[in-house]
Amino acid sequence: MRIDKYLWCVRYYKTRSIATQAIQKGHVTVNGQTAKPSREVFATDKITVRRDQIxxxxTVLDVPQNRVGPKLVDMYRKDETPQEAFAHLELLRLSKDHYRAQGTGRPTKKDRRDLDEYGLDFDDDLDSNEDEA
Structure with a gap:
């Protein structure tokens, strides 16, 4: 079976064309070598897929005839992804929240309209200060 079809069958990618694009970009290796979408996959092959920063x-256990359900995926592959990879992803998410909290920073258009509606008009304050001088 082709590698792009295999990754689609075991539900690593939603469509076969998305799997093909990922393989062409070099996100997939088979036995340590970058693969082409037409590369054949056999049992005991080791596949590395880079997706969502993980x-x-x-390891390929068997080759399915066609796409399998989510409960049957473990019959055809053995996931050997280290837990540190998932911990690293969670750490990245937390670090993004640390640098900029949601809703802070420059006011949105809605915030500006709410300020205008509340009666804060900064231009009038500037004009009155210039008249006094």
Whole structure:
């Protein structure tokens, strides 16, 4: 079976064309070598897939005839992704929240309209200060 079809069958990618694009970009290796979408996959092959900033490592146990349900995926592959990869992803998410909290920073258009509606008009204050001088 082709590698792009295999990754689609075991539900690593939603469509076969998305799997093909990922392989062409170099996100997938088979036995340590970058693969082409037409590369054949056999049992005991080691596949590395880089997706969502995680390097998934899996071993091919068997080749399915066609796409399988989510409960049956473990019959055809063995996931050997280290837990540190998932911990690293969670750490990245937390660090993004640390630098900029949601809703802070420059006011949105809605915030500006709410300020105008509340009666804060900064231009009038500036004009009155210039008249006094």
């Amino acid at each position: 390097k998934y490592e899996l």
